Amino acid sequence: MAGWVERRGENSWRLNVPGGTGPDGKRKVYRKTVEATSKRQAEKLLAEFAAEVQKGLYVEPSKLTLAEFAERWLKDYGEANLAPKTLFRYRQLLASRILPALGHLKLEQIKPLHLLEFYANLQEAGIRTDGRPGGLSEQTILHHHRLISAMLQDAVEWQIIPFNPASRVKPPKVPKKEVACYDEWQVAALLQALEGEESKYRVMVTMALFTGLRRGELLGLEWKHVNLDDGTLEVRQAAQYLPGMGNFVKAPKTKGSVRKLSLPPFLVMLLRQYRKEQLEARLKVGDRWQDSDRFFTTWDGRPMSSNTVSNWFGKFLKRHGLPPLPFHGLRHTAATMLINQGLQAKNISSRLGHSTISITMDLYGHYLRSADKEAADRLEQAYQHMKNGSKKGQA
Numbered sequence: 001m002a003g004w005v006e007r008r009g010e011n012s013w014r015l016n017v018p019g020g021t022g023p024d025g026k027r028k029v030y031r032k033t034v035e036a037t038s039k040r041q042a043e044k045l046l047a048e049f050a051a052e053v054q055k056g057l058y059v060e061p062s063k064l065t066l067a068e069f070a071e072r073w074l075k076d077y078g079e080a081n082l083a084p085k086t087l088f089r090y091r092q093l094l095a096s097r098i099l100p101a102l103g104h105l106k107l108e109q110i111k112p113l114h115l116l117e118f119y120a121n122l123q124e125a126g127i128r129t130d131g132r133p134g135g136l137s138e139q140t141i142l143h144h145h146r147l148i149s150a151m152l153q154d155a156v157e158w159q160i161i162p163f164n165p166a167s168r169v170k171p172p173k174v175p176k177k178e179v180a181c182y183d184e185w186q187v188a189a190l191l192q193a194l195e196g197e198e199s200k201y202r203v204m205v206t207m208a209l210f211t212g213l214r215r216g217e218l219l220g221l222e223w224k225h226v227n228l229d230d231g232t233l234e235v236r237q238a239a240q241y242l243p244g245m246g247n248f249v250k251a252p253k254t255k256g257s258v259r260k261l262s263l264p265p266f267l268v269m270l271l272r273q274y275r276k277e278q279l280e281a282r283l284k285v286g287d288r289w290q291d292s293d294r295f296f297t298t299w300d301g302r303p304m305s306s307n308t309v310s311n312w313f314g315k316f317l318k319r320h321g322l323p324p325l326p327f328h329g330l331r332h333t334a335a336t337m338l339i340n341q342g343l344q345a346k347n348i349s350s351r352l353g354h355s356t357i358s359i360t361m362d363l364y365g366h367y368l369r370s371a372d373k374e375a376a377d378r379l380e381q382a383y384q385h386m387k388n389g390s391k392k393g394q395a
Contacts, residue, residue: 002050005042011035013042017050030058059162062155066110067103069160070094073151083250088242093147096129097122107152107161112168115148119171138172145171179363180325181332184340193320200296200304201312203274205330210267212334212352215306215327216240217257220249222293228272231263235353239303247303257353332363339367 003017017030030053036042052058064072074094078087101118102110121127122144123135149166156164182190187209194202204218213221216238226233235258237249252258263271282289282301290301297304313327331352338348349360 002054003046005039005046007039008033011037013039013045015042015046015049017046017053019053030060059159061108062106062160064107064160065103066105066107066151067099069107069155070099070103070151073154077154084242084245084248085240089143090147093144097127098144098148102148107155110152110165112165115145115166115169119145119169123172138174141172142174145169178366179332179335180329181336182323182325182329184337186323187333187337189320190322193316193322197316199274199277201316203270204296204309205313206267206270208327208330209334209337210264211261212331212338214238214253214331214353215309217252217353219294219296219304219306219309221295223275223295224293226263226271228268228275231265231268233261233263235259235261239306241305241307247305252353254353254355256350256355259350259353261351335360335364336367339364 003015006014006016008014013034013036015032015034019028019030021027030049032049034042034045034049036045049058062069074087074091078090082090098118101121102114105114119141122141125134127135145166149164152161152164152166155161190205190209194205207213207218208215211233213235217235219239220237221233221235225236235252238252238257239247239249241247278297281299285300288300290297292301292303294301294303296309310327314324316322317324335348335352338351343351345360345364346357348364349357352360354360
């Protein structure tokens with residue numbers, strides 16, 4: 001048998017398996033401490049351990065703490081592969097709660113119980129930093145879990161630890177909520193309220209309603225992306241803002257987000273008028289105009305910030321007595337309007353730029369089912385009408 005066992009305590013044994021020579025030329029021995037009630041049982045564990053070493057399946061315990069590994073993971077993986085906003089959010093989650101609670105633990109020391117206790121702590125009152133009562137929401141705790149799991153899974157694939165403890169933990173279940181959107185009467189009131197607003201906001205909200213573009217996609221639009229003669233618009237980039245980075249553009253959210261949309265004629269006319277107004281405003285500003293081809297800018301041509309849009313929209317709704325709605329709710333409203341017009345889910349998914357149709361079904365399944373039920377009711381009405389008409393003809 002390859003290797004030998006050494007008693008370390010009453011029921012503790014150290015397994016030793018030779019594994020060739022190390023970089024210094026000395027014989028390398030893999031060691032592992034196990035619990036066993038007898039030498040025979042320890043030797044059985046030794047045989048299993050030797051097989052792991054021989055097959056290259058054994059991963060030596062790492063001395064890296066979670067905090068040390070997280071720093072390396074962000075540098076070696078995160079900075080090269082994550083979107084700037086995602087990377088910024090991950091740094092926040094790590095610095096605010098994950099590392100203060102778990103950062104001191106060595107990777108191989110982290111057990112599922114540690115994570116369960118951490119998630120339970122996130123649900124306790126007083127954990128929030130915004131002063132609101134209660135603990136963190138299930139969705140926020142899920143974000144913590146996904147980050148921890150992603151890092152530990154990479155540690156497994158990089159052969160730093162043998163398994164991912166987060167894979168053995170079930171995070172809090174996130175209750176499913178219906179998306180926030182307006183109905184047709186609220187949309188009509190919204191459009192009427194827009195009549196007295198500044199043209200760039202009027203155009204932005206109208207475009208969000210009738211194209212379904214995300215806020216970042218709207219703010220990233222440039223005039224070279226639209227063909228008013230053909231009545232089409234291409235989504236090629238999205239604008240974002242992050243502290244320390246300012247305003248910048250990036251590739252759209254997913255591959256499916258790069259898309260070409262047909263615009264309704266009324267929207268083409270609105271854009272023609274808006275373009276004319278923007279050019280006139282640019283001439284008035286003269287040399288102070290920043291070199292920008294964006295749809296939506298500040299008075300001197302600089303790209304608008306996403307915070308500016310959200311702040312204006314909330315105040316606008318309140319000023320006109322309209323129900324509260326996040327700006328992203330306009331995108332959801334666009335989707336429900338398409339559903340109510342009978343457009344198939346596949347086409348809606350393509351227009352919204354979802355990576356898969358399953359995302360569309362998950363978000364708008366309730367509205368799709370309601371529209372399908374209405375279609376069935378109309379078919380029933382048509383059948384009864386034809387049936388009654390046939391009886392009258394026979395009479």
